């Protein structure tokens with residue numbers, strides 16, 4: 373039994389082996405490098421021979437069969453429905469040699485995961501509120517168009533020259549849409565972090581909850597554990613982060629520990645008033 377499972381994972385790894393730099397996909401996109409290997413897709417940074425621009429080409433993982441293709445098709449449909457300068461722009465969907473691909477514009481920038489865990493960036497309250505306001509503008513647009521992103525995590529939010537961009541609409545759904553059969557469940561909040569949960573409901577509140585976790589990731593970047601606190605001592609984020617009262621309340625509402633916001637516009641109103649607070653650290 374063990375041997376069979378070893379063989380099948382070996383076969384899957386072989387099928388999903390990324391193509392080399394210089395490979396031309398869809399007769400048009402020249403691969404520069406692989407930039408992402410998620411559970412259902414492989415993402416390449418490519419140069420579009422037609423336009424000379426950089427593009428991201430996501431390939432459905434061959435080992436995941438028709439299911440991965442259907443997920444990628446959904447992602448393509450959602451990108452088409454959400455044209456926005458801060459989201460990847462849909463270019464085309466194509467197939468070749470039994471594989472399915474989604475070509476979209478390549479967004480330059482660093483993810484917050486890279487900035488916090490790779491480059492040791494630290495974010496204080498004021499900065500956290502500024503970034504969250506920008507992210508919320510993108511989410512309000514998504515909600516107004518009738519969709520929820522459902523995967524707002526630090527590896528999916530990019531920043532370039534102080535501007536925020538959002539990628540990975542692979543789990544997005546229409547508001548109220550039930551999850552398709554065997555839809556993937558995200559078990560961790562990031563590669564770093566452990567906010568595990570069940571299937572997400574396609575509701576605005578799911579994105580707001582994710583924004584609450586996103587803010588905590590930013591704020592924890594500046595957290596220094598107290599010297600005398602032993603490793604066994606479990607403290608809540610409220611105790612550890614010592615936030616100003618207003619910001620703590622905001623996050624508690626996002627995490628539904630207090631009366632939740634009625635929607636993203638309601639949350640934006642609160643964030644705007646918070647931005648003027650001089651008390652923020």
Ligand SMILES: Nc1ncnc2c1ncn2[C@@H]1O[C@H](COP(=O)(O)OP(=O)(O)OP(=O)(O)O)[C@@H](O)[C@H]1O
Pocket residue numbers: 407408409410411412413414415428460476477478479480483527528539540541542
């Ligand atoms: N349009 C894009 N522009 C720039 N980089 C991108 C783009 N799309 C994806 N990437 C890069 O590829 C990585 C993986 O992409 P994405 O998150 O969409 O794939 P995924 O298969 O859903 O991965 P995961 O399962 O980790 O969410 C991203 O973290 C990012 O670095």
